[in-house]
Structure formats: structure tokens, C-alpha cells
Amino acid sequence: MTGAGTHTGAGPTNGVPRRRAAMAGTLALPVLLFGLVAASRAAAPTRQGYSVPRNPAVEAAVGLRVSAAKVVADGGLVQLDYVVLDSEKASRFQADTMHPPKVRDGKHVKNGKLWRAALMKQGHQLRTGQTYYLVFQNPQGTVRPGDTVDIDFGPTTLAAVPVR
DSSP states (O other): OOOTTOOOSSSOSSSHHHHHHHHHHHHHHHHHHHHHHHHHHHTOHHHHHOOOOOOHHHHHHHSEEEEEEEEETTTTEEEEEEEESOHHHHHHHHHOTTSOOEEEOTTTOTTSEEOOEEOOOOSSOOOTTOEEEEEEEOGGGOSOTTOEEEEEETTEEEEEEEBO
16 A cells, blocks of 8 residues: 555656756767767778879860779779769760770789770760769789779870779
């Protein structure tokens, strides 16, 4: 039997401990979010530190800017990502399947070049600002992450592109 003023164990009767717990939870949430953001930024230094050199002559000639070079498909392909700067020039470049760019890496490639490119036919005019890609066969994993490659676009070259 419980009388007046007897506590049943269902919680504090004056509410002060509940308010303290709620305040502690409210203060802990921003600290937790700050910690998660800081940890995610510290865990991805390669994304922040990766940059591709630019060559205005390449950009003017073919209407694109290379944004990344990476080894994909379990080392069997090298992928070049590019952003379209001039849709007309980039579409002409993409349509010219007889003269694809050549990737050179003097460290590992026997003849100095990866010749087999797969130009992805878009079926429409490329859009300015849109990112597209090319892939090159990478026999025996000759180009490796950490290497740098030169990319020949006809008579112009984009030199020292880091490979991820």
C-alpha cells in the first residue's frame, strides 16, 4: 500500500534530474556531430590532396579538362574522367575514334603507351559542365596507383597526371 507522497520508483518526482539529462543530451549532440565531421575529413586526405595539372592548349584543342586518372576493374583498366568545357569540340573529339588520346607512363609500360582506348559513344552532343570518362586497357596492371602518366591528345600533351 502506498500512501500520499510515497515514491513508486517510476521516476524522480521533482523533474530536476530529467532536465539535467536533457541538457546534457542537447549539449552532447553538437559535440558528437563536430567529432564525426572532423573524423570524416581526417579519414579522406587523398580526396582533398588530389589535383590534376591543367594544360590550356589541351583544353582549347579538345574542349575538355581531365579531372582524374584512376586504375579500375581490379587493375585491368585505366579510367580518365573529364569535364566538358566546350560541347562542340568535345563532341568532335569523342566522335574521332581513329585518333584516341594515348596514355604514357615511362616507368612500367614497355613501349611507353597504352594504346587501346574505349571511347564511350554518347549518342548525343556532350553537355558543357558534365563529367564523362574514357577507359584504356591496362595489360598486366602496368599503370599503378601512385604513378603519374602523360596523356597525348594529338600534338598536345597533359603531363604528370597522378593516378589514383
